[in-house]
Amino acid sequence: MVFKSILSFETNYAFKHFDCGDSNxxxxLKTFAYLNDENNLSKTFVGCDGEAIIGFITLCNAQIEFKEMPESYKQTMPKYPVPAIKIARLGVDTKFQNKGYGKELLLFAFKKIIQVSVSTGVKAVIVDAKENSKGFYEKYGFVDIGNNTFILLVDTLIDGLL
Ligand SMILES: CC(C)(COP(=O)(O)OP(=O)(O)OC[C@H]1O[C@@H](n2cnc3c(N)ncnc32)[C@H](O)[C@@H]1OP(=O)(O)O)[C@@H](O)C(=O)NCCC(=O)NCCS
Known part of the structure; x- marks a missing residue:
């Protein structure tokens, strides 16, 4: 799978048949991802194989309040909000699900997040998980902090990936 910025697609025609099973x-992907990327509100990366659109992942900046942190993290956290990157959207086309592409998209994002953390500091990755994808995020170390939000500390990521 090759990763491309959504801005490298001249039209959204390539995404016409994309279906990850979740209409939102x-x-x-088809309507807002390009515009949000152009406006620097978020960044979307599309995983392709030739003409085939396998999946996409959208990242944006975020922060986490001290009170939202799991109790076990609080001792090492400041009382003010800490910087985070949010996995705002993630989808793999149903034709390609359960073949390891979701994991590949996630690892691609993790590497980007580590790069950003070196320049500006990022304490954690967060995601608002859909009910049926919670197990996917838990598999990669995300911790449930309530309200469908899951968190993974960047230090854990670095230890695991480097
Ligand atoms: C969730 C999603 C991104 C996973 O992508 P995928 O390509 O199907 O997953 P992968 O094949 O990369 O799975 C990697 C591992 O996670 C596991 N996994 C995948 N989906 C899972 C789930 N929903 N619950 C628990 N484990 C899951 C796989 O079994 C696999 O484990 P293994 O390496 O031990 O075999 C994909 O199913 C999807 O797009 N779903 C619909 C949209 C959605 O829910 N997106 C998440 C938005 S928050």
Whole structure:
């Protein structure tokens, strides 16, 4: 799978048949992802194999309040909000699910997040997980902090990936 910025697609025609099984995510890719990227609100990376659109992942900046942190993290956290990167959207086309592409998209994002953390500091990755994807995020070390939000500390990521 090759990763391309959504801005490298001249039209959204390539995404016409994309279906990850979630209509909101499909609509986001087809309608809003390019505009949000252009406006620097978020960044979307599309995983392709030739003409085939396998999946996409959207990242944006975020912060986490001290009170939202799991109790076990609080001892090492400041009381003010800490910088985070949010996995705002993630979808793999149903034709390609369960073949390891979701994991590949996630690892691609982790590497980008580590790069950013070196320049500006990023304490954690967060995601608002859909009910049926919670197990996916837990598999990669994300911790449930309530309200469908999951968190993974960047230090844990670096230890695991480097
Ligand atoms: C969730 C999603 C991104 C996973 O992508 P995928 O390509 O199907 O997953 P992968 O094949 O990369 O799976 C990697 C591992 O996670 C596991 N996994 C995948 N989906 C899972 C789930 N929903 N629950 C628990 N484990 C899951 C796989 O079994 C695999 O484990 P293994 O390496 O031990 O075999 C994909 O199913 C999807 O797009 N779903 C619909 C949209 C969605 O829910 N997106 C998440 C938005 S928050």
């Amino acid at each position: 995510l499909n609509k986001y």
